[in-house]
Amino acid sequence: MSVRAEAEKDRLKNGSSGAARAYLNFAVRHLLLWLLLAFVAYWAWLDHDVVARFGQRQWALPTRIYAAPIELFPGRPLTQTALAQRLSDTGYRAVDSVNGPGQFSVAGHTLTLQTRGFVVGDAREPTRDLVVYFAQGRLSALANRIGGEAVALVRVDPLEIGRLHAASFEDRVPLTGAELPDFFLQSLIAVEDRRFSDHVGVDVLGIARAAFANLRSGSIAQGGSTLTQQLAKNLFLSRERKFSRKLKEAMIAISLERAFGKREILEAYVNEVFLGQDGNRAIHGFGLASRFYFGRPLDELGVAEQALLIGLIRGPSQYNPFRYPERALERRNVVLERLRDSGIIDAAEATRYSSGPLQLREGAWRGSSRYAGFLDLVARQLTQDYQQSDLETAGLKVYTTLDVATQRAAELAVTKVLAAIETERPKERQKLQAALVITDPRTADIKALLGDRLGVPGGFNRALDARRQIGSLMKPFVYLTALADPARFNVATRLSDAPRTWRGADGRAWSPENFDKRFHGEVSIEYALAHSLNLATLDLGFKIGLSRLTQTLRRLGVESALPPYPSLFLGAVEMTPYELAQLYQTVANDGLRSPLRAIRAVVDVHNNLLQRNVLKPRRVLDAPTAYLVRHLLTQVVATGTAHSLALALPQALPLAGKTGTSDQSRDSWFAGFGGDALGVAWIGRDDNHAVGLTGASGALRVWIETLRTVGITPVNMDPPPSVEWHRVTPDGAALAPEDCPNAVLVPLNIEHLPRVADSCTAAPDGVLGIWQNLQR
Structure with a gap:
């Protein structure tokens, strides 16, 4: 091949490779351009999406449920120790000198306190700086710490007792910028992002x-x-x-x-930011973390406590202070060193804070287990008015009537009494169950509710769902029905406590007995109820009739099925402790019926009021009859089957109550009340086997132990204008002459006073004579 041909070939080859390179460069440049454009387009889309989502973000927040606020007022039965315990439960900190909200100090017979302000809908409670004085087991006075002015009433922010949420969920207490302490923000930036x-x-x-x-x-x-x-x-x-x-x-x-x-x-x-795990609950944000680890809001934490929270960002599980306190302490001190190096604290402060303990709250939050029965009731009521999705994610706040001290006292009482009974009766060990409902008779607020001896969440709530024969707890309503007819009956009316046999439509005989297997002859209404005499009650029941008793119970709000048999007079009907609390509530509240109340108010995440449950009492029983029945129930405590209550709490008398025992001693009941508390207690077995307990030997003991802790005020026995005390003949049929030595002093409805007797009637021998002596 000639030289010229070779040159031409090389030229063509070089030209081809140059074109290829040029094409490749062109392709690469365009590819990079397209990739850049795609990247820019993707970033633009991502930017738009992220900005929109961030701007519209809403936290999924569970519904938070709060106990009633602690109310402080002069005269309240409350000891210094009890108030200090309640404040500690609510996250208040005992200090030597109070210098901020959420702190208290104890000295002598006083307690110095600075409350946290709080808002429920349109009601605002400001922060108060107070001195609380105590004397003889009562709060004797309240005064402003600065100025010394007397204060009539103070409410302390309520304790969170539970939440409603999905099975697995993120939880947080969102904080606004104004709620974030400057020191905390400076420290967070210094540790996590110095050039933020x-x-x-x-x-x-x-x-x-x-x-x-x-x-x-x-x-x-x-x-x-x-x-x-x-x-x-x-x-x-x-x-x-x-x-x-x-x-x-x-x-x-x-x-x-x-x-x-x-x-x-x-x-x-x-x-x-994620800061820990509590079972199925993820702890997000410093607002919740401060409460979870220390029991206080972020703005009440000290330098060392804030340093610990900031240190958890690096590894919440690795530095969990409940599980690994040594690691957590070491991590906290590393953060304190960073704060020293950044000039936020000086070397002396860093040394002092590093030498201190962690000072965590005592254990993790345990509201759902302690208040399980009450929270079950609240959840049932909320689901009637709100969607489940809103309850789990909308951040509602529910303010309830629960009194934390009363609930704790009820739990301790049940534990103590059941342990004692099972020691006395080893065969019953771990077989007995209990339920207890405690209300305020003036407001129908539910102060405590226990549906299980252990308070197990998700278990059978006996207070709401256990339908058991109520036994003698029915008897007061037999007597109430009679006394509502004052032309025929008064508290001294004589009844026959004698053996009888009734035959039903099927020809079967029924021959009831008294609990003591004895017959007491002619007795008064007052004596018959005080000693829970079955036969005398049946005598009265047949005089008033089943239909009238049924009408009374329906008017008082009973919805349970009422059997049309004489055994109804003796309580052969099933009710729950909750229903019985509602029934006795009306008698205790002077004949005014108010539905039992567990929820006071519901607000949304922005604190707007959604619901307020206002007390709406309705008169279903005239005041004279309600008073006369309360009088009879005080005699049950003073001289009758509940006399052990009078012996245990003589300073609180008069108190009212009624013991109850169902057929074959399967159920032990007690219902009782004072001026500021009403309780219905039950003890029995889930398998309905006999427990061998009377109302006095079982349920009444629970009520006594509860009241030993929380106290109770006496029943108000000031009679209404239409009731006066008069001397009557022993049979109650006539007013006694002035000089009658055997007359009995009793309350009577003055609209239907009996005639005046012509002469005194000698007091009968036996039981009625004893009863008369007791009245004097």
Whole structure:
């Protein structure tokens, strides 16, 4: 081949390769351009999506349920020790000198207290700085600490007792920017992102510094992610360790910084960061973490406590202070060193705080187990008015009537009494169950409710669902029905306590007996109820008739089926403790019926009032009859089957009550009340076997033990205008002459006074004579 041909061939070859290179360069440039355009387009879409979602973000918040606020007023039965315990339960801290909300100190017979302000709908309770004085087991006075002015009433912020939420959920207490202490924000930035105020979401210098520190230490000593990057990861990304995820995190962080201010980003971070686990509940945000670990709001925490929370960001499980206190202490001290190095605290402060203990709250939050029965009632009532999804995610706040001290006393009483009974009766060990409902007879507020001896969440709630024969707890309503007819009956009317046999429509004979197997002859209404005489009660029952008793019970609100048999007079009907509490509530409240109330108010996440349950009493029983029945029930305690209550609490008399025992001693009941508390207690077995307990030997003991702890005021026995005390003949049929030595002093409805007797009637021998002597 000629030289010219070779040259031509080389020229063509070079030209071809040059064209290829040019094409390749063209293709690469265009590919990079398209990739860049795609990246920009993707980032633009991502930016739009992230900004929109961040701007519209709403936390899924559970419904929080609160106990009643602690009410302090002069004259309230309350000891200094009891108030200190209740304040501690609510997250107040005992200190040597009170200098901020959520603190109290005890000295001599006084307690100094600075309350937290709180809002329920349109009702606001301000922060109060007080001195509380005590004398003789009562709160004797309240005064402002500065100025010394007397204070009539103070409410202490209520304790959170439970939540309604999905099976597995994130929980948080969102904080606004105004609620974030400046010291805390400075410390958080110093530890987690020193250049937070300067970077645009990604800190190149911070990444380089962290990489150098990690290489020098041979481990991961520092992280390079900014607070904004951490927020981006928590809100929008998974936790997988890939370059693509890290790149996306940086892009989102820059987008957030472009669209939102530093303060808004910081506020979102403070509320979103994961800080621990409580069973199925994820602890998010510093607002909840401060309460979970220390039992107090963030703005009440000290330097060391805030340092511990900030230290948890690096590893909530690894540094869990409940599980690994040594690790947590070490991590807290590392944070304190960083604060010292940043100039936020000085060296002396760092040394002092580092030498202190963790000072965590005593154990984790345990509201759902302690208040399980009551929370079950609240949940049932809420589901009637709200969607389940709203209850689980809308952040509602529910303010209830539960009195924490009364609930605790009830639980301790049940535990103590059942343990004593099972010691006395070893065969019953771990077989007995109990239920207890305690209300305020003036307001129908439910102060305590126990549906299980152990208070197990999700278990059978006997207070609401256990339908058991009520036995002699029915008897007061037989007597009430009679006394509502004052032309025929008064408290001294004579009844026949004698053997009888009744035959039903099927020809079967029924021959009831008294509990003591004896017959007492002619007795008064007052004596018959005080000693729970079956035969005398049946005598009265047949005089008034089943239909009238049924009408009385329906008017008082009983919805249970009422059997049309004479055994109804003796309580052969099934009711729950809750129903019985409602029934006795009306008698205790002077004949005014108010539905039992567990929920006072419901507010939304912004504290707007959604529901307020206002007391709406309705008269269903005239005041004279209600008074006469209360008088009879005080005699049950003074001289009858509940006399052990009078012996246990003589200072509280008069008190009212009625013992009850069902057929074959399967159920032990007691219903009783004073001026500020009403209780219905039950003890029995779930398998309905006999327990061998009377109302006095079982349920009454629970009531006594409860009252030993919380106290009770006497029943108000001031008669209404239409009731006066008069002397009557022993049979109650006539007013006694002035000089009659055997007359009995009794309350009577003056609209139907009996005639005046012509002469005195000698007192009968036997039981009635004894009864008359007891009345004097």
